[in-house]
Amino acid sequence: MxxxxxxxxxxxxxxxxxxxxxxxxxxxxxxxxxxxxxxxxxxxxxxxxxxxxxxxxxxxxxxxxxxxxxxxxxxxxxxxxxxxxxxxxxxxxxxxxxxxxxxxxxxxxxxxxxxxxxxxxxxxxxxxxxxxxxxxxxxxxxxxxxxxxxxxxxxxxxxxxxxxxxxxxxxxxxSSYVVNIAVEGRSAHGARPHLGVNAVDAAAAIVNAINAIRVDPRVSHSFKTTSIMAGGKASNIIPDSAKLVVDVRAQTNEVMQEILEKIALAAEYGAKSVGGAAAVESTKGVPAxxxxxxxxxxxxxxxxxxxxxxxxxxxxxxxxxxxxxxxxxxxxxxxxxxxxxxxxxxxxxxxxxxxxxxxxxxxxxxxxxxxxxx
Ligand SMILES: [Zn+2]
Ligand SMILES: [Zn+2]
Missing domain, CATH: 3.40.630.10 (Zn peptidases)
Structure with a gap:
């Protein structure tokens, strides 16, 4: 040696x-x-x-x-x-x-x-x-x-x-994962928002739904939306799409799995609550x-x-x-x-x-x- x-x-x-x-x-x-x-x-x-x-x-x-x-x-x-x-x-x-x-x-x-x-x-x-x-x-x-x-x-x-x-x-x-969520709405003129589905509203509903997720507090974990991209074309156009990025951490693979499943549901139902649609596009990360x-x-x-x-x-x-x-x-x-x-x-x-x-x-x-x- x-x-x-x-x-x-x-x-x-x-x-x-x-x-x-x-x-x-x-x-x-x-x-x-x-x-x-x-x-x-x-x-x-x-x-x-x-x-x-x-x-x-x-x-x-x-x-x-x-x-x-x-x-x-x-x-x-x-x-x-x-x-x-x-x-x-x-x-x-x-x-x-x-x-x-x-x-x-x-x-x-x-x-x-x-x-x-x-x-x-x-x-x-x-x-x-x-x-x-x-x-x-x-x-x-x-x-x-x-x-x-x-x-x-x-x-x-x-x-x-x-x-x-x-x-x-x-x-x-x-374990740490990055979840990418795609939101679909429907474009409309800002003067007629009732004819569209505002992807920003859907994204906001999704963020709130994610923030209301509860898992076993004895296992350390966190999840937070770190990016929202939507709109920006013109101030009077209801945006028809949005992208969200969620950073997720958990000390065990079981809790990570539970959070990922609940985020997918939060995306789906958060968007549905305002008449839109959303789905998890990709989930990338490593196990604990x-x-x-x-x-x-x-x-x-x-x-x-x-x-x-x-x-x-x-x-x-x-x-x-x-x-x-x-x-x-x-x-x-x-x-x-x-x-x-x-x-x-x-x-x-x-x-x-x-x-x-x-x-x-x-x-x-x-x-x-x-x-x-x-
Ligand atoms: Zn390194
Ligand atoms: Zn290293």
Whole structure:
């Protein structure tokens, strides 16, 4: 492990210098795939027609398929962090630490391969486009993960959630969705409003109906209309259409499902109440974390192997497309929240963290692999 220190730092610095946006992680993917191949993994590139990479290493004895997953993509941000290896791709920055996740997963896999897999199969997944929230689904659609029994992921945490030398075996992401609603009315002259159906009236009725939705207050949640577009052609024309956007958050998938169903009803009946019509056009988002208790317990033990203690589960208001692997892929999952003294925050152009977190993260995943496949 200690001999890998400098390799880990230099691999990370190189990824950090050349960030790439979702589904365009060509250089990043090639570098990761080459390193896996050199480490003895069978490597599949361009998984599902994307930049995704899967490495596979079979153990001496048969057993379950265990997967490590990291995201590869960066953000459309101009880096201003003062990092000595700041982005050389203008307007693109690793501001969410996906370069750190890729480095940690890669080196944990390489060190495990060097030790030799005793039982089962180790798979390594480098997925594209987490920030677009569509990379994980693309990997599942490829069918190349259908044999995976268990999968773990990780994310660096902002300093307010965890310090360097701290980690939690469960980062409790909530579910977040954006709902687009289309409203249909009927145009008329402003002097004869009774001959039309005002889409603004319908939109207002929908907003009120949405605001009157009630769900279990013990599960934290919120929903709010964040955009209304209607009219504007002329002040004396009754507008015949409107578009609404609703941002929805919920800490569990059950409550999210209930809110989404009630929003669809609020749209339909809100519009009907003024003689119009409305329907949900699209619903896009990510599910909440649903972890496997037994695998999370092994993650806790692995964190404690390295750090001596672990933090309780961390509730995060953010979303992650990793959770599709559990909800859609039916894979048992766990997810490490890794402290890194990261400041001032994720997605900031000034984001920096203590690189020692790369070593700690690699050690924790190595401890996990020692308990699962070595
Ligand atoms: Zn992010
Ligand atoms: Zn991220």
């Amino acid at each position: 200690e001999s890998a220190r400098e390799d880990i730092f230099s691999f990370f610095n190189d990824l950090h210098s050349f960030p790439e946006l979702g589904f365009a992680e060509e250089r990043t993917a090639a570098k990761l795939a080459d390193a896996l191949e050199a480490g003895g993994f069978t490597v599949e590139r361009n998984v599902g027609g994307t930049t995704g990479v899967i490495g596979t290493l079979k153990g001496a004895a048969p057993g379950p398929v265990f997967a490590l997953r990291a995201d590869m993509d960066a953000l459309p941000i101009d880096e201003d962090s003062g990092h000595p290896f700041s982005s050389k791709n203008r307007g693109v920055m690793h501001a969410c630490g996906h370069d750190a996740h890729s480095t940690i997963v890669l080196f944990a896999a390489l060190l495990a391969a060097r030790a030799g897999i005793a039982k089962g199969t180790l798979k390594v997944l480098f997925q594209p486009a987490e920030e677009l929230l569509t990379g994980a689904l693309a990997m599942l659609k490829s069918g190349r993960l259908s044999d995976v029994d268990e999968m773990v992921g990780l994310h660096l945490r902002p300093i307010q959630e965890a310090r360097l030398d701290e980690a939690s075996p469960a980062l409790m992401h909530g 974390a649903e972890y496997d208790p037994a695998l999370t317990e092994v993650m806790r033990l692995a964190a404690e192997d390295v750090l001596g203690s672990s933090l309780p589960p961390i509730v995060s208001p953010g979303g992650e497309d990793f959770h599709f692997f559990a909800t859609e892929g039916k894979i048992k999952t766990a997810y490490l929240a890794l402290g890194a003294d990261l400041e001032p925050g994720l997605h900031s152009e000034k984001m920096r963290f203590d690189p020692e977190a790369l070593i700690i993260g690699t050690k924790i995943l190595c401890a996990l692999l020692a308990r699962k496949v070595l």
